[in-house]
Amino acid sequence: MDPVSLALGIAPLCVGALKGAKLAKTKIKLLKHHDTEVSRFRKKFRTQLSIFRDESQLLLHNAAVDPDLAGVMLDDYNHEHWASADLDEQIRQFLGKKHGEVKQVAEQIRDQIAKFDQDLSKLEADSDEESSHGKVSSAARCSSDHSILDRDLALILGFQLTIARHRAHRAIGVASKKSSLDEGIQSLKDSVFDFKRLRKSAKEFQKPAAYVKQRKALPRTYGTVARHSASFLETLTKTWSCLNSNGVHSTHTAKLFLDTDASDSSVNFRMILEYEAVSGSLRQQYVFSLCRPRV
Numbered sequence: 001m002d003p004v005s006l007a008l009g010i011a012p013l014c015v016g017a018l019k020g021a022k023l024a025k026t027k028i029k030l031l032k033h034h035d036t037e038v039s040r041f042r043k044k045f046r047t048q049l050s051i052f053r054d055e056s057q058l059l060l061h062n063a064a065v066d067p068d069l070a071g072v073m074l075d076d077y078n079h080e081h082w083a084s085a086d087l088d089e090q091i092r093q094f095l096g097k098k099h100g101e102v103k104q105v106a107e108q109i110r111d112q113i114a115k116f117d118q119d120l121s122k123l124e125a126d127s128d129e130e131s132s133h134g135k136v137s138s139a140a141r142c143s144s145d146h147s148i149l150d151r152d153l154a155l156i157l158g159f160q161l162t163i164a165r166h167r168a169h170r171a172i173g174v175a176s177k178k179s180s181l182d183e184g185i186q187s188l189k190d191s192v193f194d195f196k197r198l199r200k201s202a203k204e205f206q207k208p209a210a211y212v213k214q215r216k217a218l219p220r221t222y223g224t225v226a227r228h229s230a231s232f233l234e235t236l237t238k239t240w241s242c243l244n245s246n247g248v249h250s251t252h253t254a255k256l257f258l259d260t261d262a263s264d265s266s267v268n269f270r271m272i273l274e275y276e277a278v279s280g281s282l283r284q285q286y287v288f289s290l291c292r293p294r295v
Contacts, residue, residue: 010059010091010095018077025046027124048185063091065087094203101194105194252274256271
Protein backbone atom coordinates (compact mmCIF):
# COMPACT_ATOMS: atom_id res chain seq x y z
CA MET A 1 0.00 0.00 0.00
CA ASP A 2 1.46 3.37 -1.04
CA PRO A 3 2.19 6.11 1.56
CA VAL A 4 -0.77 8.22 0.40
CA SER A 5 -3.19 5.33 0.89
CA LEU A 6 -1.75 4.65 4.32
CA ALA A 7 -2.68 8.19 5.31
CA LEU A 8 -6.21 7.86 3.94
CA GLY A 9 -9.11 6.28 5.73
CA ILE A 10 -11.58 3.89 4.13
CA ALA A 11 -14.17 6.60 3.48
CA PRO A 12 -11.79 8.79 1.39
CA LEU A 13 -10.71 5.69 -0.56
CA CYS A 14 -14.35 4.86 -1.31
CA VAL A 15 -15.25 8.37 -2.41
CA GLY A 16 -12.04 8.53 -4.46
CA ALA A 17 -13.13 5.40 -6.31
CA LEU A 18 -16.61 6.85 -6.87
CA LYS A 19 -15.15 10.09 -8.23
CA GLY A 20 -12.90 8.17 -10.62
CA ALA A 21 -15.86 6.10 -11.77
CA LYS A 22 -17.79 9.26 -12.57
CA LEU A 23 -14.98 10.43 -14.88
CA ALA A 24 -14.69 7.01 -16.50
CA LYS A 25 -18.43 6.92 -17.18
CA THR A 26 -18.16 10.19 -19.11
CA LYS A 27 -15.48 8.75 -21.40
CA ILE A 28 -17.36 5.48 -21.86
CA LYS A 29 -20.42 7.46 -22.91
CA LEU A 30 -18.39 9.14 -25.67
CA LEU A 31 -16.94 5.83 -26.91
CA LYS A 32 -19.92 3.50 -26.63
CA HIS A 33 -21.30 4.50 -30.03
CA HIS A 34 -18.02 3.63 -31.79
CA ASP A 35 -17.48 0.12 -30.50
CA THR A 36 -19.70 -2.78 -29.43
CA GLU A 37 -17.06 -4.05 -27.00
CA VAL A 38 -16.93 -0.72 -25.22
CA SER A 39 -20.72 -0.74 -24.95
CA ARG A 40 -20.64 -4.19 -23.31
CA PHE A 41 -17.90 -3.03 -20.98
CA ARG A 42 -20.05 -0.04 -20.04
CA LYS A 43 -22.90 -2.30 -18.89
CA LYS A 44 -20.60 -4.48 -16.77
CA PHE A 45 -18.88 -1.44 -15.31
CA ARG A 46 -22.17 0.22 -14.36
CA THR A 47 -23.32 -2.98 -12.62
CA GLN A 48 -20.20 -3.23 -10.46
CA LEU A 49 -20.24 0.50 -9.76
CA SER A 50 -23.88 0.28 -8.59
CA ILE A 51 -23.04 -2.58 -6.22
CA PHE A 52 -20.02 -0.75 -4.83
CA ARG A 53 -22.01 2.44 -4.31
CA ASP A 54 -24.70 0.51 -2.42
CA GLU A 55 -22.08 -1.24 -0.30
CA SER A 56 -20.44 2.10 0.51
CA GLN A 57 -23.80 3.45 1.68
CA LEU A 58 -24.45 0.31 3.77
CA LEU A 59 -21.01 0.68 5.32
CA LEU A 60 -21.92 4.21 6.39
CA HIS A 61 -25.18 2.92 7.89
CA ASN A 62 -23.36 0.11 9.72
CA ALA A 63 -20.93 2.67 11.11
CA ALA A 64 -23.87 4.51 12.71
CA VAL A 65 -23.93 7.38 10.21
CA ASP A 66 -27.35 9.03 10.02
CA PRO A 67 -29.18 7.57 6.97
CA ASP A 68 -30.13 11.04 5.70
CA LEU A 69 -26.53 12.24 5.97
CA ALA A 70 -25.29 9.08 4.22
CA GLY A 71 -27.68 9.77 1.34
CA VAL A 72 -26.44 13.34 1.01
CA MET A 73 -22.81 12.16 1.03
CA LEU A 74 -23.49 9.67 -1.78
CA ASP A 75 -25.01 12.49 -3.84
CA ASP A 76 -22.12 14.88 -3.11
CA TYR A 77 -18.67 13.32 -3.37
CA ASN A 78 -17.14 16.60 -2.16
CA HIS A 79 -19.12 16.61 1.09
CA GLU A 80 -16.87 17.56 4.02
CA HIS A 81 -17.94 14.55 6.11
CA TRP A 82 -16.08 12.18 3.77
CA ALA A 83 -12.81 13.44 5.27
CA SER A 84 -14.08 13.52 8.86
CA ALA A 85 -11.83 11.92 11.47
CA ASP A 86 -14.93 10.97 13.44
CA LEU A 87 -16.28 9.06 10.43
CA ASP A 88 -13.01 7.20 10.04
CA GLU A 89 -13.12 6.20 13.71
CA GLN A 90 -16.75 5.06 13.43
CA ILE A 91 -15.88 2.84 10.47
CA ARG A 92 -12.82 1.51 12.27
CA GLN A 93 -14.88 0.57 15.32
CA PHE A 94 -17.51 -1.15 13.21
CA LEU A 95 -15.07 -3.19 11.12
CA GLY A 96 -12.86 -4.17 14.02
CA LYS A 97 -10.27 -6.73 12.90
CA LYS A 98 -11.61 -6.54 9.34
CA HIS A 99 -10.54 -2.89 9.00
CA GLY A 100 -7.16 -3.62 7.40
CA GLU A 101 -8.62 -6.02 4.83
CA VAL A 102 -11.45 -3.68 3.87
CA LYS A 103 -9.02 -0.78 3.47
CA GLN A 104 -6.81 -2.84 1.18
CA VAL A 105 -9.78 -3.89 -0.98
CA ALA A 106 -11.06 -0.28 -1.15
CA GLU A 107 -7.64 0.78 -2.41
CA GLN A 108 -7.69 -1.96 -5.07
CA ILE A 109 -11.10 -0.78 -6.28
CA ARG A 110 -9.94 2.84 -6.46
CA ASP A 111 -6.77 1.90 -8.39
CA GLN A 112 -8.63 -0.37 -10.80
CA ILE A 113 -11.11 2.36 -11.66
CA ALA A 114 -8.23 4.80 -12.16
CA LYS A 115 -6.64 2.35 -14.62
CA PHE A 116 -9.95 2.15 -16.51
CA ASP A 117 -9.85 5.92 -16.88
CA GLN A 118 -6.33 5.75 -18.33
CA ASP A 119 -7.20 2.96 -20.80
CA LEU A 120 -10.35 4.77 -21.90
CA SER A 121 -8.37 7.98 -22.44
CA LYS A 122 -6.02 6.11 -24.79
CA LEU A 123 -8.96 4.62 -26.68
CA GLU A 124 -10.48 8.08 -26.96
CA ALA A 125 -7.21 9.46 -28.35
CA ASP A 126 -6.96 6.61 -30.87
CA SER A 127 -10.52 7.24 -31.97
CA ASP A 128 -9.80 10.94 -32.56
CA GLU A 129 -6.61 10.11 -34.48
CA GLU A 130 -8.45 7.65 -36.73
CA SER A 131 -11.05 10.29 -37.55
CA SER A 132 -8.29 12.78 -38.40
CA HIS A 133 -6.52 10.31 -40.71
CA GLY A 134 -9.80 9.53 -42.43
CA LYS A 135 -10.27 13.19 -43.31
CA VAL A 136 -6.70 13.54 -44.63
CA SER A 137 -7.10 10.40 -46.75
CA SER A 138 -10.30 11.76 -48.28
CA ALA A 139 -8.59 15.04 -49.11
CA ALA A 140 -5.72 13.16 -50.72
CA ARG A 141 -8.09 11.17 -52.90
CA CYS A 142 -9.83 14.35 -54.04
CA SER A 143 -6.56 15.95 -55.06
CA SER A 144 -5.54 12.80 -56.91
CA ASP A 145 -8.57 13.13 -59.15
CA HIS A 146 -7.09 16.32 -60.53
CA SER A 147 -3.48 15.24 -60.58
CA ILE A 148 -1.85 14.31 -63.83
CA LEU A 149 1.62 13.64 -62.50
CA ASP A 150 2.85 10.15 -61.67
CA ARG A 151 4.89 11.60 -58.84
CA ASP A 152 1.82 12.88 -57.10
CA LEU A 153 0.10 9.53 -57.60
CA ALA A 154 3.04 7.76 -56.01
CA LEU A 155 2.94 10.14 -53.07
CA ILE A 156 -0.77 9.48 -52.61
CA LEU A 157 -0.33 5.72 -52.75
CA GLY A 158 2.56 5.93 -50.29
CA PHE A 159 0.46 8.03 -47.94
CA GLN A 160 -2.42 5.57 -48.12
CA LEU A 161 -0.06 2.70 -47.38
CA THR A 162 1.19 4.57 -44.34
CA ILE A 163 -2.38 5.03 -43.17
CA ALA A 164 -3.10 1.31 -43.64
CA ARG A 165 -0.05 0.40 -41.58
CA HIS A 166 -1.02 2.85 -38.89
CA ARG A 167 -4.52 1.40 -38.74
CA ALA A 168 -3.13 -2.11 -38.45
CA HIS A 169 -0.89 -1.07 -35.54
CA ARG A 170 -3.80 0.80 -33.96
CA ALA A 171 -6.05 -2.24 -34.28
CA ILE A 172 -3.49 -4.30 -32.39
CA GLY A 173 -3.20 -1.59 -29.74
CA VAL A 174 -6.96 -1.26 -29.38
CA ALA A 175 -7.35 -5.04 -29.06
CA SER A 176 -4.73 -4.98 -26.30
CA LYS A 177 -6.53 -2.16 -24.48
CA LYS A 178 -9.88 -3.98 -24.77
CA SER A 179 -8.30 -7.11 -23.35
CA SER A 180 -7.00 -5.00 -20.47
CA LEU A 181 -10.51 -3.64 -19.92
CA ASP A 182 -11.97 -7.16 -19.84
CA GLU A 183 -9.38 -8.35 -17.34
CA GLY A 184 -9.89 -5.21 -15.32
CA ILE A 185 -13.66 -5.58 -15.07
CA GLN A 186 -13.24 -9.13 -13.74
CA SER A 187 -10.71 -7.87 -11.21
CA LEU A 188 -13.11 -5.10 -10.19
CA LYS A 189 -15.93 -7.63 -9.81
CA ASP A 190 -13.78 -9.77 -7.50
CA SER A 191 -12.76 -6.77 -5.41
CA VAL A 192 -16.34 -5.51 -5.05
CA PHE A 193 -17.41 -9.00 -3.97
CA ASP A 194 -14.64 -9.03 -1.32
CA PHE A 195 -15.71 -5.59 -0.11
CA LYS A 196 -19.30 -6.80 0.29
CA ARG A 197 -18.24 -10.04 1.98
CA LEU A 198 -16.00 -8.31 4.52
CA ARG A 199 -18.65 -5.72 5.37
CA LYS A 200 -21.28 -8.39 5.95
CA SER A 201 -18.84 -10.42 8.07
CA ALA A 202 -18.12 -7.41 10.25
CA LYS A 203 -21.87 -6.86 10.66
CA GLU A 204 -22.35 -10.46 11.78
CA PHE A 205 -19.58 -10.05 14.35
CA GLN A 206 -21.36 -6.98 15.71
CA LYS A 207 -24.51 -8.97 16.53
CA PRO A 208 -24.84 -9.87 20.22
CA ALA A 209 -24.64 -13.55 21.00
CA ALA A 210 -28.02 -15.23 21.29
CA TYR A 211 -29.11 -15.13 24.92
CA VAL A 212 -29.62 -18.54 26.40
CA LYS A 213 -31.53 -18.47 29.64
CA GLN A 214 -29.68 -20.42 32.24
CA ARG A 215 -31.82 -22.62 34.39
CA LYS A 216 -30.99 -22.24 38.03
CA ALA A 217 -29.77 -25.36 39.71
CA LEU A 218 -32.07 -26.73 42.39
CA PRO A 219 -30.76 -26.55 45.96
CA ARG A 220 -29.16 -29.77 47.14
CA THR A 221 -31.71 -30.01 49.96
CA TYR A 222 -34.52 -30.56 47.43
CA GLY A 223 -33.30 -34.08 46.90
CA THR A 224 -33.40 -34.71 50.62
CA VAL A 225 -36.94 -33.27 50.87
CA ALA A 226 -38.12 -35.46 47.98
CA ARG A 227 -36.79 -38.62 49.60
CA HIS A 228 -38.26 -37.84 53.02
CA SER A 229 -41.61 -36.78 51.49
CA ALA A 230 -41.96 -40.13 49.74
CA SER A 231 -41.05 -41.99 52.93
CA PHE A 232 -43.50 -39.94 55.00
CA LEU A 233 -46.33 -40.54 52.49
CA GLU A 234 -45.73 -44.25 52.60
CA THR A 235 -45.86 -44.30 56.39
CA LEU A 236 -49.00 -42.13 56.52
CA THR A 237 -50.77 -44.40 54.03
CA LYS A 238 -50.06 -47.49 56.08
CA THR A 239 -50.93 -46.10 59.50
CA TRP A 240 -53.76 -43.65 58.77
CA SER A 241 -55.84 -45.18 56.01
CA CYS A 242 -59.55 -44.59 55.47
CA LEU A 243 -59.85 -48.31 54.85
CA ASN A 244 -58.48 -49.53 58.16
CA SER A 245 -60.67 -51.30 60.70
CA ASN A 246 -60.71 -48.44 63.20
CA GLY A 247 -63.24 -46.54 61.07
CA VAL A 248 -62.43 -43.22 62.77
CA HIS A 249 -62.60 -41.19 59.54
CA SER A 250 -64.03 -41.59 56.08
CA THR A 251 -61.92 -39.13 54.03
CA HIS A 252 -58.80 -37.06 54.44
CA THR A 253 -56.45 -34.80 52.46
CA ALA A 254 -52.91 -33.73 53.22
CA LYS A 255 -51.06 -30.65 51.92
CA LEU A 256 -47.30 -30.29 52.26
CA PHE A 257 -45.78 -26.77 52.27
CA LEU A 258 -42.88 -26.04 49.96
CA ASP A 259 -41.01 -23.94 52.50
CA THR A 260 -39.82 -27.03 54.26
CA ASP A 261 -36.86 -26.44 56.50
CA ALA A 262 -34.21 -28.88 55.40
CA SER A 263 -30.50 -29.51 55.45
CA ASP A 264 -28.33 -32.23 53.99
CA SER A 265 -29.05 -34.50 56.95
CA SER A 266 -32.52 -33.56 58.29
CA VAL A 267 -36.02 -32.35 57.26
CA ASN A 268 -38.70 -30.43 59.18
CA PHE A 269 -42.05 -30.84 57.39
CA ARG A 270 -44.92 -28.34 57.59
CA MET A 271 -48.27 -29.66 56.42
CA ILE A 272 -52.08 -29.39 56.83
CA LEU A 273 -54.35 -32.41 57.30
CA GLU A 274 -58.09 -32.28 56.66
CA TYR A 275 -60.33 -35.24 57.50
CA GLU A 276 -63.94 -36.17 58.12
CA ALA A 277 -64.59 -38.15 61.31
CA VAL A 278 -67.46 -40.61 61.59
CA SER A 279 -69.17 -41.43 64.92
CA GLY A 280 -72.33 -43.41 64.31
CA SER A 281 -74.56 -41.19 62.23
CA LEU A 282 -72.54 -38.05 63.13
CA ARG A 283 -69.97 -36.71 60.67
CA GLN A 284 -67.57 -33.88 61.55
CA GLN A 285 -64.71 -32.22 59.65
CA TYR A 286 -61.39 -31.28 61.26
CA VAL A 287 -58.40 -29.31 60.00
CA PHE A 288 -55.10 -29.06 61.83
CA SER A 289 -51.47 -28.31 61.14
CA LEU A 290 -48.79 -30.84 61.64
CA CYS A 291 -45.15 -29.99 62.10
CA ARG A 292 -43.04 -33.05 61.84
CA PRO A 293 -39.79 -32.64 63.74
CA ARG A 294 -36.43 -33.10 62.09
CA VAL A 295 -35.69 -36.67 61.22
